[in-house]
Amino acid sequence: MLLFDSHLDLGLNAVDWNRDLRMDVHDIRVQEANCGMTDLGRQTGTVSLPELRKAEIGICVATVLGRIEQAVNHSFGYSTPHACYAIAQAHLAYYKAMERDKLMRMIRTKSELAAHVAQYQANPAGTPLGYILSMECGDPILDSENIHDWHAQGLRAIGITHYGTNRYGGGTRSEVGLTVEAVPLLKNIEKLGIALDLTHLSDRSFNQVRDTFGGRVLASHQNARKFCDWQRQFSDDQIRFVLERDGVIGIAFDAIMLQPGWVRSVTKPIVTMERAADNIDHICQLAGNAKHVGIGSDLDGGYGFEQTPADLNTIADLQKIPGILERRGYRPPDIAGILHGNWLRFFGEVLPTK
Secondary structure: OOEEEEEEOHHHHHHHOOOOOOOOHHHHHHHHHHOOOOOOOOOOOOOOHHHHHHOOEEEEEEEEEOOEOOOOOOOOOEOOHHHHHHHHHHHHHHHHHHHHOOOEEEOOOHHHHHHHHHHHHHOHHHOOEEEEEEEEOOOOOOOOOHHHHHHHOOEEEEEOOOEOEEOOEEEEOOOOOOOOOHHHHHHHHHHHOOEEEOOOEOHHHHHHHHHHOOOOEEEOOOOEOOOOOOOOOEOHHHHHHHHHOOOOEEEOOOHHHOOOOOOOOOOOOOOOHHHHHHHHHHHHHHHOOOOOEEEOOOOOOOOOHHHOOOOOOOHHHHHHHHHHHHHOOOOHHHHHHHHHHHHHHHHHHHOOOO
């Protein structure tokens, strides 16, 4: 079944992690083992283009990502907005290079979305991976006017914060609100019709966005605090806000968002993909229907299968989801909606006509 994944950091993997995503994912693991790469996430990667094809992921939201870190010796991040801009542009350049080889295809408009889906359904093996461009963390936005340049380059969704605080507000593991610089940026995001990704907002920033932002919202890779009670997940009230604004929430498969008490590099995965299904079901129960939840795997977000559900080895295992949901009593139309239809509807409404 066609799967729409609303959060893949493909540029990060290809550029920052120096992976050839044209390779089989198991060959990438062997390559990293032969090179003696032992950092977390090495030798255990779950995503490559061939693996996405096995997963029947014909379309995704692909990110550009650059985050400011004050410590210059930090293993992730950059010290200036200019460097963040440069790395985000490098991610975009990677996607453009993949488009040149007909391996990926940027989707900017409603008509391009419809045409891509029609082609994929007619010829999955011969269709490039479709992607909608998103930015995770607003640090590559040099100022509020710079968002116009990014929009012209195809940006159609953005989350303005990530981990910690940045120039636009508080993110995960912080309780800082929005900054003064966020106000004109959010106004321009709304004016341009770019969808605002609420993932990685601190609770305080979330509340301020809720009170001030009038555009379309989504949560690309976000689980429920009910099952993993710390700030990275949404409370039921936050979930209800996304539902009220006709948004969609993509369920992530990072164990830190599924297994209570998870400690990176210490804890072993115990939860299975059933816990992800618990999150799907919880959102459906709050909504009273299955129209506002999808898949936002984040399976290439700087970790590998050491930090995924115990029964997930590669992204192709996402095709276990239909069976899990069927056993829980979900009907085929609702399963199709969760796998792809809800995101297709959302972006079919959000993307510009031309």
